[in-house]
Amino acid sequence: MRDRVLAGRRVAEFNRLYTRDFDRDVAIYLDLASKYPGPVLELGCQTGRVTARLAQAGHEVVGIDTNRPMLEIASARVEPWSERGRVMDFDLRHAALAERYQVCIAPLYAFNSLIDVEEQRLYLRHLQCSMRSPGIVAFDLFCPLSFVRPEETGEWRVIEREVEGSRLVVRDRREMLTPLLERRIQAFRIDGSTEHESETHRRYLPPQSAASLLLESGFESVRWLDGYDLSTLRPVEDDARPQGPFMVIAEL
Ligand SMILES: C[S@@+](CC[C@H](N)C(=O)[O-])C[C@H]1O[C@@H](n2cnc3c(N)ncnc32)[C@H](O)[C@@H]1O
Incomplete structure (x- = not known):
């Protein structure tokens, strides 16, 4: 039990460091937050990376997550x-x-x-009931590595970073277990520590599937954009195939 708690905290700290400098997406969330009144709801806030940035910028924000060690870090970050x-x-x-x-908002692939389509439906139905019109949802969705750099799929990639004076070394491997399900293993060392592993699964949601789910849940005007570039905002075409992370935005 104690080992599990320690392992959870270690993975949470790794995630905090790993995503520490990722801020390409923040401008878009600040922009959305300033266009609508009231608090922003952040889905899957993890270690509070975006939650803290929104609060720091003067916005009211509530982050939700189900992972206790991540929430402990997020809570300290927004304090x-x-x-x-x-x-x-x-x-x-x-x-x-x-x-x-x-x-x-659901930043960074939350x-x-x-993984399951029925849980996605329940999630969106409850999200719709947690919203007021006019409202907006923005989901940042991942694109499988096999679309972008197929030669790296299933291969170990080594990432080294200096973060907050700590040296982070990560061996990262992603593979598609099915056409939609990705398994990602990140084996990490912080400051020369023993290597620990974090294994996660993500379900690829093509823009068309995201649009159908959102429409079915009562949202409208679904559009998508490449990366975090609002100038590429457009309707979801039948043949839309992302070449990198993308966002799907819908209104209520
Ligand atoms: C990839 S992380 C999100 C990263 C974070 N949004 C950021 O921008 O740094 C996905 C998060 O979603 C959370 N999560 C997964 N299923 C969830 C659920 N059903 N309800 C709330 N949070 C969930 C996980 O615990 C995890 O912290």
């Missing part, structure tokens, strides 16, 4: 702005939230963590 930022353990697969939101 300096606790009058407007908070995180909580909440799973939208099970119920809707009591408060109603107009901006809901929605891809839902």
